[in-house]
Amino acid sequence: MQGGYTTREPISPAALLALVAGPDCGATCLFLGTVRDGPEDGGVTGIEYSAYEAMVGAELDRIIAEARRRWPAVRVALRHRLGLVPTEEASIGIAAAAPHRADAFATCRYVIEEVKQRLPIWKKELRADGSVLWVDPQGRPAVVGPE
Amino acid sequence: MVRLKFLARYAELVGQEDLELAVPVPTTVAEVVRRVRASVPGAGALPEQPLTAVNLRHVRSDAQVRDGDEVAFLPPLAGG
Numbered sequence: 001m002q003g004g005y006t007t008r009e010p011i012s013p014a015a016l017l018a019l020v021a022g023p024d025c026g027a028t029c030l031f032l033g034t035v036r037d038g039p040e041d042g043g044v045t046g047i048e049y050s051a052y053e054a055m056v057g058a059e060l061d062r063i064i065a066e067a068r069r070r071w072p073a074v075r076v077a078l079r080h081r082l083g084l085v086p087t088e089e090a091s092i093g094i095a096a097a098a099p100h101r102a103d104a105f106a107t108c109r110y111v112i113e114e115v116k117q118r119l120p121i122w123k124k125e126l127r128a129d130g131s132v133l134w135v136d137p138q139g140r141p142a143v144v145g146p147e
Numbered sequence: 148m149v150r151l152k153f154l155a156r157y158a159e160l161v162g163q164e165d166l167e168l169a170v171p172v173p174t175t176v177a178e179v180v181r182r183v184r185a186s187v188p189g190a191g192a193l194p195e196q197p198l199t200a201v202n203l204r205h206v207r208s209d210a211q212v213r214d215g216d217e218v219a220f221l222p223p224l225a226g227g
Contacts, residue, residue, distance in 0.1 A: 033227050051226075052154050052219060058203040080226065092227050112227060118205065120219070121226030122155035134156050137223045 005060045006053060008083040011093040019077035020097035027101035029108040033092040035085050043128035046086040047135070052120035056080065063114045067096075071103040076111060080121060091123075149179060149212055151187075152219040157197070161189040170212075176201065177208040179218050193220060 013030055020028060037044040064076050077095045085091050092115065096107040116137075125133045151166040158164045170182055176199050183190045198221040201210055212218060 049226075050155055052152070052200075052221070055200055055203040055219065056226075059205075116224075116227045118224070119226035120154065120200070120221050120224060122222055123225045134222070135225050137225050 005057055005078055006051060006080050006082050008081065011079045011081055011090045013093060016077045016079065016093050016095040020075040020095045022075065022097065024099055025075065025097035026099055027104040028095060028097040029104040031094040031108050031112055032090040034090050035087045037087045044087060044125050045128050046084050046126045047091065048084050048124040048126060049082045049091060050122050051082055055120045059118050059120065063111060063118065067107050067110050070110070071098060071107050074098040074103050074107045076107060078111065148214060150215070150217040151183065152217055154219060154221055156222045157193060157220045160192050161187060172212060172214045174212050175208065176206055176210045176212055176218060179212055180208065197221065198223065
């Protein structure tokens with residue numbers, strides 16, 4: 001899949017699965033990352049995602065090409081949502097289909113781990129008390145504005 | 148001339164996303180960062196060694212920068 005990795009609309013798992021479906025694939029993994037408001041998260045109502053979109057496309061092309069070199073028979077489709085994503089909705093969806101389950105699981109895991117390490121995307125948490133906080137990669141919020 | 152791009156929180160610190168910087172080329176990312184922090188209003192608050200990309204690729208601070216390159220300043224990544 002080339003380009004078209006980002007969307008401001010809800011991610012459709014069915015559409016992702018359709019992109020990787022094929023008669024040669026006997027195993028399909030679907031990963032969804034969703035916006036969370038756990039007990040330690042302090043009343044998150046949504047996350048505002050922003051991106052360096054040109055680089056997101058370039059980096060995802062590279063990540064998926066790497067996955068295809070490692071698991072040549074795998075098909076991969078990915079969407080990352082931008083803009084405001086409410087709690088419980090998916091911010092990312094990855095579908096990986098392969099002839100057998102080991103490669104489908106491995107590819108899906110590889111792509112999400114590389115995404116977390118390499119994709120130029122940032123998020124602001126919107127809290128129930130009206131505050132807005134940038135989130136750092138360890139999940140600790142940082143105060144918006146100059147330090 | 149080098150094109151600069153500030154993303155997310157760094158764009159808020161600098162007050163804009165896109166700038167151009169006159170700098171003798173070729174140079175290195177580290178030198179571009181040093182000049183930006185010293186001369187661009189608001190950029191003094193950027194880290195001394197921020198994540199950077201040149202022409203849409205992650206690079207280390209010793210990477211070469213040539214005329215017309217786009218050097219991006221990336222806050223800690225939080226995708227997924």
